[in-house]
Amino acid sequence: MLLAIDCGNTNTVFSIWDGTQFLATWRIATDHKRTADEYHVWLSTLLTLTKIEARITEAVISSTVPRVVFNLRVLCNRYYDCRPLVVGKPECRLPVAPRVDQGTTVGPDRLVNTVAGFHLHGGNLIIVDFGTATTFDVVDADGAYIGGVIAPGVNLSLEALHMAAAALPHVDVTKPHAAIGTNTVACIQSGVYWGYIGLVEGIVRQIRLERHAPMKVIATGGLAPLFDQGFDLFDKVEDDLTMQGLVLIHRYNKDTE
Ligand SMILES: Nc1ncnc2c1ncn2[C@@H]1O[C@H](COP(=O)(O)OP(=O)(O)OP(=O)(O)O)[C@@H](O)[C@H]1O
Ligand SMILES: CC(C)(CO)[C@@H](O)C(=O)NCCC(=O)O
Ligand SMILES: [K+]
Incomplete structure (x- = not known):
């Protein structure tokens, strides 16, 4: 196994x-x-x-x-x-090589997401992964990782507010009922939640402007379902995209031994 x-x-x-x-x-x-x-x-x-x-x-x-x-x-x-x-070591082969600036090391999690995303949904994808950082991985028509976006993660943003401002408590992210918060916690939750909705919408819109083909948006990571509620941000949420990609890369390396 x-x-x-x-x-x-x-x-x-x-x-x-x-x-x-x-x-x-x-x-x-x-x-x-x-x-x-x-x-x-x-x-x-x-x-x-x-x-x-x-x-x-x-x-x-x-x-x-x-x-x-x-x-x-x-x-x-x-x-x-x-x-x-x-993944990322020279002995680990990938089905399609990334196309990025020479000398750039792409995060292995992004390469793995790319392989799984392409396997499940084909090319021309934007994969949004809500981890420590929120990353956007852009996948070309042939399945190559061609770059993307790295933004501060949701929990990191909340933690940064708490660390930097003496009067702001640690808050967990949830979907607020309204944008106007009537207490400190609700104000912070609103800032991060609606800020993130705007961030995802804005980045996806901008990436689409730079591409010449329709782009599907796939979301993964623990917080993806929270941002999927009631919005049309994502075409699909995949719970375990990275794990699926690891299995695919392992099989690819065995098959091409
Ligand atoms: N199975 C789970 N049970 C409880 N909380 C979860 C679960 N999966 C995800 N989460 C929540 O979602 C957050 C994001 O999860 P995810 O694994 O995608 O990234 P992470 O662990 O925060 O970051 P990284 O992958 O960069 O270490 C977690 O920090 C956690 O708060
Ligand atoms: C961006 C993170 C932290 C997301 O997990 C990871 O993919 C990473 O460390 N990447 C290295 C830089 C890059 O992917 O371009
Ligand atoms: K992750």
């Missing part, structure tokens, strides 16, 4: 793919100090608790945090006796 690991700046997600479906998905806060042994104790405990019989023999990793890759590699070598495929 395949262990797919999507390591973001905030959370790391582990999924087990049995060749047809995901058997389980677990998340843990990203921490570069976590050792391979700690990952193993955590993973094997969850496997036992959920009574999943998984014999992991292969692994694929996407990590936006370079420092964690070392311990994840040790985890795979020591406990699953395999060499993980790491």
Whole structure:
């Protein structure tokens, strides 16, 4: 079975793919100090608790945090006796090479999203991923990643307000009933929520102006459903686009060995 690991700046997600479906998905806060042994104790405990019989023999990793890759590699070598495929490393092939400025390193999560988006929806896509950062990945007609947008993430924006302004509390994002907030919390929620709706609308509109083909908009990441409620921002919300992309890239590399 395949262990797919999507390591973001905030959370790391582990999924087990049995060749047809995901058997389980677990998340843990990203921490570069976590050792391979700690990952193993955590993973094997969850496997036992959920009574999943998984014999992991292969692994694929996407990590936006370079420092964690070392311990994840040790985890795979020591406990699953395999060499993980790491997206972004030269030995990991992609179906279509990205077309960006020379010397630019594209975030592996964006490359993975591109592969999954193209597989599911074809070319000419804008993929919006609501993670630590909110990214827009533009996918060309042939499935190539050709660039996009990086904006501060929703939770990051809320955290920044709280950190920088003494009188502003920490607030969780929700959809407010109105734009005019009648208390501090409601005002902050309005700023971030309606600000984000405007950000997504504006960026999508601008990208479309720069393209010569109709562009579909696909959203993913934990907060995508929140911004999908009652608006026409997205053509489709995909819960686990990055995980699907990891499985696709792993299969592509095996098939083209
Ligand atoms: N399964 C989940 N259970 C609870 N909250 C979730 C879940 N998935 C997503 N969320 C919420 O949505 C947010 C965004 O999730 P997502 O995994 O897309 O990005 P992230 O973990 O914040 O960022 P990154 O991927 O950059 O580490 C999370 O921080 C969390 O608040
Ligand atoms: C933008 C993030 C942080 C989103 O997870 C990640 O994709 C990343 O670190 N990217 C590197 C720069 C780039 O993608 O152009
Ligand atoms: K993510």
